[in-house]
Amino acid sequence: MTTVIETRGLTKRYRGGQLAVDRLDLAVPAGTVFGFLGPNGSGKTTTIRMLLGLIEPTAGSATLLGQRMPRAARAVLPEVGALIEGPALYGYLSGRDNLVRYDSADPTADPRTRRARVATALDRVGLTAAGSKKAKAYSLGMKQRLGLAAALLRPRRLLVLDEPTNGLDPQGMREIRTLVRELAADGTTVFLSSHLLDEIEQVCTHAAVMAQGRLITQGPVAELAAGTRGRLAVVTPDPADAARVLKELGLTGVVVAEDKVSADPPPPDADPADLNAALVRAGVRVRAFGVERASLEDAFVALTGEGFDVAG
Template structure:
């Protein structure tokens, strides 16, 4: 996750206008009574990079499958690009690029030939420019050098890239990505984040599902948080954590002494991670200057001290009372 005070790349500012995705009371109940999505009211602004955030099993993929017309909702409505789904699927889907639950590939074909097959299945694709489109899509996701390899020899991360390339064969108004960095190493994750920003800057709305908080925080302009099939909150990423208190953080070569002193002064949630000690912020009756002075007076060598900005992780825990997978 981005360190406090670190400078991050600027995010795309979404255009104002109608929602690209809008749901009202969207619900999916499977046989046996399992409620996968419960009354979802979602609104994705045009031009945004929209993060759809939640733990595995929270209902994200089921929601995406309903939005794309792959399964029917039990109740409620969904509109994509202004049209009802699944009824308008033939009109909507040619304008949407998708990568859902990993790409479906022909293992015995090369990466290039897989994309040729995908492109050939698109009735709107001009066959005269097919090979140029395929080459451009492969280069854009960093697979140009591996285009001649058979898909069965691809790593999981390479298969994810190839699936993303398939979604980029044609210009799209909307790109729907379900866990797009799954299987990628840190460098690959950075490249995909950069690509998402570029696509949004070119006018594509990106709907990105992930269980990784740092991924959402770094690349998205807006986000929605799901838990146990229900929408917890949604809005601009910068606003989601605004109402959540941050953590008091102390960096010191004497973490055990720092933790003891903070506890003695009534602070709760004290944790130690290497030379970093964090705690719930003190009440308004306790001055930060007094805490800092107590640490110094107690012989703690303080390298940094202060209350950090609340993160999406803090907001999620505050809203749900649950922990979250924040691995990057």
């Protein structure tokens, strides 16, 4: 199988006319860590809910592990681990007993090895010490970890994670990224939805970008930004003067951050050496000068003409 997720014209229009997903054609290669990227409200979670058969599409089709959804849900979903919109937990039960409940609901799970599976899942997400603590006392980040542990109770061909680092501190985010890489190395395809561009760039091999319900682009992460010019960056002890000179030279989007001044890329016909010489002539002491490698955010802005609103 070359793709584990494939959609054709997938569309969801809610009552009242709201178009949440608009004719989505998506292809997720097997064995990848695939980032599903877009601002909050761009249609990511609605798409995932259709992929898993939780809601019916208005039009189009979705195939998971080679089988049509939601028709094949009973056969496919045991091979899929998922954490969608935060885990549903029994607050009065411990984290360990929550996982026992999840595992008991799986008709294919051997009850004789249940405790061992639960212990392994808790260990993989760093919750062994908190396993006996009631879930209602868990922080948001701990609940996210427990939900991920539930998705890992048995080997999965596909793991679908919706904002898996939500509520985690920086250390927790690093641990989840490491876990995702380990799962991919073991042969699991990971489909990871996020509104954090930096997270996608750090962990994903492939990505798709959504905006306002529509697919903007998809492909290997290294290629998505390859056609986009990165921002001009100047490191100097004279940032105010450097910003003034760049603006006078006609550059836009000038931003000052301590000793670094950045700006939108100059026109293709502009010689960076001339810009550097102009800064020096103006008395700006230049410690470093160049055009940075374009990021996914740069590519998103270039493709849509919009900023990436990570808060909304």
